[in-house]
Amino acid sequence: MNTAVRFAAASAIALALATMSGWAGGEHATKDEAVAMVKKAAAAIKADGPQKAYEAFTSKAEAFHDRDLYVVVYDSTGKCLAHGSNAKLVGKDLIDAQDADGVYYIKTRMDLMKTKASFWQDYKFSDPLTKKLEPKSTYCEKLNDTVVCAGIYK
Known part of the structure; x- marks a missing residue:
């Protein structure tokens, strides 16, 4: 294999890995990533119990914190x-x-x-990366008497 072909193959692999990790797609998360994060968080609540899962979300555990994407949970009273x-x-x-x-x-x-069992909601909130007030769209899923959410900045 010549050098140009090896370089092209290595570049393609690096780009694929970077895209999967979120590094190449820019600093902001996507709608699909927000939905996936909420589903992962809901599964953690069911598997580990609310207390342990909430602690993981709040402690910024890597599994539940990615760039500007993070989990929030509210009870039905707010x-x-x-x-x-x-x-x-x-x-x-x-x-x-x-x-x-x-x-x-x-x-x-x-x-x-x-x-609604799930929904998107738009409002403005402080972006943790830029520290600026930005338009935000948050995906939420109802789980028992709580709502589990993760949002993206536009």
Whole structure:
């Protein structure tokens, strides 16, 4: 095999590995990655129990934290049970939290979980990578009396 062919093959392999790891796709997660993260988090809650899973989400365990993608869990009253970006929010009643446009995003989330098993929600939130207020779209799945979510920044 000549040098050019070996280089092209090595480059293709490196690009494939980088894409699978999330490194090549840019700094922001995708919708598919958010859905996959929520499904993985819900499976962890079922397998390990809520307490252990919530601790993993909040501690930023690598399995549940990827670039700007992290898991949050709320109970049906708006109390934060786990937050992969800000542990200080855990245990707080956030039902009246508003984004910069005045959207009650947690209240809206609680209303949506009453009628939908899964949904996407748009609002504005601080991007943990850029530290700027950014448009965000969060995917959520209802799990018993909680909602498990992970969002992407646009």
